[in-house]
Amino acid sequence: MLILTLNAAFAALFAAGARLALTRAVPFLRAGWIAIAAGVRQPDYRAHVESRRLISEGGAFVIGGIAWGAIGIGALILALTFALRALGLS
Numbered sequence: 001m002l003i004l005t006l007n008a009a010f011a012a013l014f015a016a017g018a019r020l021a022l023t024r025a026v027p028f029l030r031a032g033w034i035a036i037a038a039g040v041r042q043p044d045y046r047a048h049v050e051s052r053r054l055i056s057e058g059g060a061f062v063i064g065g066i067a068w069g070a071i072g073i074g075a076l077i078l079a080l081t082f083a084l085r086a087l088g089l090s
Helices: 002-040 049-089
Strands: none
Touching: 002 049
């Protein structure tokens, strides 16, 4: 009974963490993509320093969004694993 409770608790914690991480991933990806698109729209973005800086900052946001998304998917997999184990023990 203790293992069942612990599995259910871990499933709930990882599900909450997955929800938090995935909700943080979307704004990072959106902001990064918009920054990259705005920088590339400039006619001389390869020679203009500020456009290149904007593109590199957008890339950092995209990488951050991908990292948050990967953390969220990992936490979701762990939540499903613990939930299935808890259901198998009941």
